[in-house]
Amino acid sequence: MAFLSWQPFLLFASIFLEVFLSFFMKLKSEKRKFNLPPNPPKLPIIGNLHQLGNMPHLSLYKVPKLYANDALCRVAFGRNFFAGEYNQHGFQKMLEEYRALLGGFSIRDFFPSMEFIYSLTGMKSRLQDTFQRFDKLFDQLLAKHGNPKREKDKDLVRESLRFCHVMHSMKRIEIPLSHIRDKNKFKSEDSSFLLDVFAAGTNTNFITLDWGMIELIMNPKVMETTQAESDLPQLHYMKVVIKEIFRLHPPAPVLLPRESMEEVNINGDPESWENPDVFEPERFMGSCSTIDFKGQHFELIPFGAGKRSCPAITFGTARIELALAQLLHSFDWELPPGVTAKDLDMTEAFGITMHRIAN
Numbered sequence: 001m002a003f004l005s006w007q008p009f010l011l012f013a014s015i016f017l018e019v020f021l022s023f024f025m026k027l028k029s030e031k032r033k034f035n036l037p038p039n040p041p042k043l044p045i046i047g048n049l050h051q052l053g054n055m056p057h058l059s060l061y062k063v064p065k066l067y068a069n070d071a072l073c074r075v076a077f078g079r080n081f082f083a084g085e086y087n088q089h090g091f092q093k094m095l096e097e098y099r100a101l102l103g104g105f106s107i108r109d110f111f112p113s114m115e116f117i118y119s120l121t122g123m124k125s126r127l128q129d130t131f132q133r134f135d136k137l138f139d140q141l142l143a144k145h146g147n148p149k150r151e152k153d154k155d156l157v158r159e160s161l162r163f164c165h166v167m168h169s170m171k172r173i174e175i176p177l178s179h180i181r182d183k184n185k186f187k188s189e190d191s192s193f194l195l196d197v198f199a200a201g202t203n204t205n206f207i208t209l210d211w212g213m214i215e216l217i218m219n220p221k222v223m224e225t226t227q228a229e230s231d232l233p234q235l236h237y238m239k240v241v242i243k244e245i246f247r248l249h250p251p252a253p254v255l256l257p258r259e260s261m262e263e264v265n266i267n268g269d270p271e272s273w274e275n276p277d278v279f280e281p282e283r284f285m286g287s288c289s290t291i292d293f294k295g296q297h298f299e300l301i302p303f304g305a306g307k308r309s310c311p312a313i314t315f316g317t318a319r320i321e322l323a324l325a326q327l328l329h330s331f332d333w334e335l336p337p338g339v340t341a342k343d344l345d346m347t348e349a350f351g352i353t354m355h356r357i358a359n
């Protein structure tokens with residue numbers, strides 16, 4: 001009799017469980033259809049809620065930093081940033097040290113005769129140590145990649161699309177690199193090439209997102225208009241916003257050291273822009289609508305121009321668009337109570353890349 005009284009409850013519970021499970025499975029299989037950009041690993045049902053912690057804004061702030069590296073690790077080696085190899089070598093710390101060394105002032109670059117100071121300050125040994133560590137990690141990853149018996153199931157990106165694979169194939173089919181450099185040196189340059197990719201690709205991405213989010217939070221109307229767009233291939237206003245972020249906060253403002261053949265006005269020059277210091281994406285919908293950042297318009301060259309401009313302009317822009325779209329689609333952003341736009345420190349740090357000093 002007691003069992004009979006439980007029957008309706010059991011029936012209801014089993015129906016509920018079945019509906020819930022089929023809904024969950026459907027969600028999972030639908031998600032698999034899309035090739036989504038990298039995200040933090042999540043738990044079933046609660047997703048990433050447990051990772052927000054007591055200070056959600058600080059936790060979210062760390063995400064673009066980490067995932068800029070993750071995306072590049074996948075593209076370069078086909079394996080994600082959290083794979084054991086990187087952690088064993090302290091990859092995140094190595095990248096931070098590399099950026100500090102790259103952006104720091106080195107007296108030897110300006111006065112080669114003062115090399116001894118460079119050794120005395122410890123700069124030389126820091127550089128040597130960092131480069132050796134990179135070489136070791138990259139050599140190990142390249143060797144692993146070249147091994148046909150490696151665990152392929154851990155690879156996340158199709159082989160032919162990885163940088164390291166392209167580098168291997170270039171050597172196999174002997175693409176004539178001789179006019180650029182000595183082919184025999186190519187092997188020893190593999191590691192420095194990969195390092196260039198990481199150095200150039202992670203900080204620029206993160207800095208653009210950081211400045212972009214600050215500008216949007218300070219300009220709620222712009223944020224609202226950007227959020228009103230929903231179709232990823234049709235985010236016209238967001239693209240204009242990104243142009244304006246690049247104009248006002250080019251992540252690599254002095255580009256790489258090059259010699260200019262004539263004087264040009266770049267980015268924030270008052271002769272080229274009305275109200276150059278104001279964040280105003282609408283300028284690219286009016287008289288400046290034909291200006292883009294692909295290297296033809298010298299007043300806006302966040303990726304440089306000419307044959308030594310950034311080779312990753314398409315990849316870099318796509319990553320910014322995807323990340324910004326996700327941040328704006330999923331969250332409403334505002335300043336904490338009592339803080340106004342004027343309280344934010346927008347001072348720029350000097351270095352090869354231009355981040356906010358407040359960071």
Ligand code: HEM
Nearest residue numbers: 197200201204252255256302303304305308309310312316
């Ligand atoms: C917001 C994203 C990015 C911006 C604003 C940016 C900007 C730049 C700039 C200004 C230069 C120097 C160009 C010159 O001196 O004329 C450069 C060079 C370079 N960038 Fe980027 N970059 C971005 C993303 C990336 C990414 C994701 C990668 C790699 C995957 C990358 C790889 C490189 C490399 C290898 C160079 C050196 C090219 C050479 O010297 O020939 N960049 N980038």
